Amino acid sequence: xxxxxxxxxxxxxxxxxxxxxxxxxxxxxxxxxxxxxxxxxxxxxxxxxxxxxxxxxxxxxxxxxxxxxxxxxxxxxxxxxxxxxxxxxxxxxxxxxxxxxxxxxxxxxxxxxxxxxxxx
Numbered sequence: 745x746x747x748x749x750x751x752x753x754x755x756x757x758x759x760x761x762x763x764x765x766x767x768x769x770x771x772x773x774x775x776x777x778x779x780x781x782x783x784x785x786x787x788x789x790x791x792x793x794x795x796x797x798x799x800x801x802x803x804x805x806x807x808x809x810x811x812x813x814x815x816x817x818x819x820x821x822x823x824x825x826x827x828x829x830x831x832x833x834x835x836x837x838x839x840x841x842x843x844x845x846x847x848x849x850x851x852x853x854x855x856x857x858x859x860x861x862x863x864x
Contacts, residue, residue: 748841751841752845754793754842754846755848755849758845761849766856769856770857770861773861774858774862779855782853783850784850786850786853786854790849794839809824
């Protein structure tokens with residue numbers, strides 16, 4: 745559920761990015777950029793955003809788990825570890841959620857009319 749909520753947040757961020765960069769998109773399209781190029785640009789931005797967020801999240805998880813052993817808290821809560829399989833599965837799901845969250849704003853950006861978007 746957290747990944748889904750995060751995906752909705754990323755999608756909202758990308759919608760705002762598309763709105764703010766409408767003029768830039770129009771200029772690119774007027775200069776010959778194809779719809780696929782615009783979509784790839786925004787999908788790449790979305791995947792980078794989710795990738796950096798995921799990397800920070802996994803690093804925090806590993807850091808917090810290592811603190812339990814340092815402060816001798818393992819007798820209270822056990823010895824928490826980050827499983828590599830769970831980490832890879834989470835990264836895969838995060839990538840899928842990021843791709844889905846970025847697809848619709850990227851599609852909207854690629855469908856903009858160059859003439860109308862340069863006037864805005």
